[in-house]
Amino acid sequence: MKASITDEQFFSNLLHLPKPSYPFxxxxxPDFQVQREEYYKWIDTEYIIHSKEAREKHKKHNLTDIAARGCPFLKSLVELRPLANYTANGAMMDDYFDRCSREEMYIIMDKIMALVSGSVSREPEEPGIFHLFWQLRQDAVRCAIPENIYNRFIKSMKDVFIGYAEEKVYYRTNTVPPLSVYLLIxxxxxxxxxYCDYVALQKDYRKLPDEIFDHPFIRRLYTLSSLMIGIHNDIISLPKELSREGDTMNLVKVLQQENNISLKEAYMRALDMHDAYLNEFELLQRKMSFFGEYQELVSNYVHDLGVMISGVYAWHTNDTSRYVNNGYVEGEYTNKG
Known part of the structure; x- marks a missing residue:
């Protein structure tokens, strides 16, 4: 790891560059504060695997606010809770297992998927990551998430964990991936x-048939949403990732290596890519005129995907604790190999 640096050094090269923005x-x-209090309790009772320093840092991050901003129209705290669990537990888990191996991450994924799918129904005896994912399923059942939406939600969760596993190859070798590989992961x-799946629980979107969610236009909007949020996260977290070895899954680093250009040039190209994805999102939003009787409902759903994007970005821009110098939680898992 690089030597300690001052806050001024940490941000000096990036402070004055333009940032992403959204028209949504x-x-x-409204229950975000109550959900925060539950989050603090999760950290104190479930995350005892983390050091006290790590737990206190996590509390400052208010990770459940991402869920509260991404799906602000859920009817109740009961409906918000499973998404907040996925968000906070997923992020803290990713921090904890930061330097585990690809193979270890796949084993972790299989345990989690068995719990959230219900194929393993017994409550884990120990508090922690797996117990929280078991609890996620209990809360999903309690608020009667329709089976088709829940199944899409946990399938997407599995894909996230696959991504976590595949990026370990680059993290553990301190290798920057090619652009095509970066984009896939x-x-x-x-x-x-x-989140895109969970947005369907808001308003009347659960009335939409499955084939609409599987439509190529909708799937492309999911990918665009994912890449925009991934890139704006890369931009915001860049100072932190420039200061730590192994944080190689960042578009700015990828573009800098792939094109042999300066950090500033790579940053601007990353922002250009983000804006191109935003333009494509808005184009598809305007051109969706083929959903028949569901047209208005689909249009509103896509609008709320935009709200989700803006909401997640609002968390990133309001956060003053996670991506600042020494604010990030270092991985505390001990590698087996």
Whole structure:
């Protein structure tokens, strides 16, 4: 790891560069503060595997606010809770297993998927990551998430974990991936596709038939949402990732290596890619005129995908603790190999 640096050094090269922006409104769920309190309790009772320093840092991150901003129109805290669990537990799990191997991550994924799918129904005896994912399923059953939406949600979760596993190859060798590989992995590790599925629980979107969610236009909007959020996360977290070895899954680093250009040039190209994806999202949003009786409902759903994007970005821009110097939680898992 690189030597300690000052806050001024940490941000000096990036402070004055342009940032992403969105034309979509952003909101926050009215129960966000109550959900925060539950999150703090999760950290104190479930995340005892983390050091006290790590737990206190996590509390400052308010990770459940991402769910509250991404799906602000859910009817109740009960409906918000499974998404908040996935968000906070997934992020803290990713931090904890930061330097585990690809093979270990696949084993972890299989355990999680067995719990969230219900194929393993017994409650884990120990508190922690797996117990929280078991709890996610209990809460999903409690709020009667329709089976088709829940199955899409956990399938997307699995794809996120596959992305986590595949990026370990690059993290553990401190290797920057090729752009094509980065795009495939980042579309999953941004963690956004489960959000796209969960947006369907808001308003009347659960009335939409499955074939609409499988439509190529909708699937492409999911990918665009994932890449935009992945890139704006890369941009915001870049100072942190420039200061740590192994943080190679960042578009700015990828473009800098692939094109042999300066950091600033790579940053601007990353922003250009983000804006191109945003333009494509808006184009598809305008051109969807083939959903018949569901046209208005689909249009509103796509609008709320935009709200989700703005909401997640609002969390990133309001956060003053996770991506600042020494604010990130270092991985505490001890590698077996």
């Amino acid at each position: 409104p952003d909101f926050i769920h 980042r579309a999953e590790t941004s963690g956004v596709k489960p």
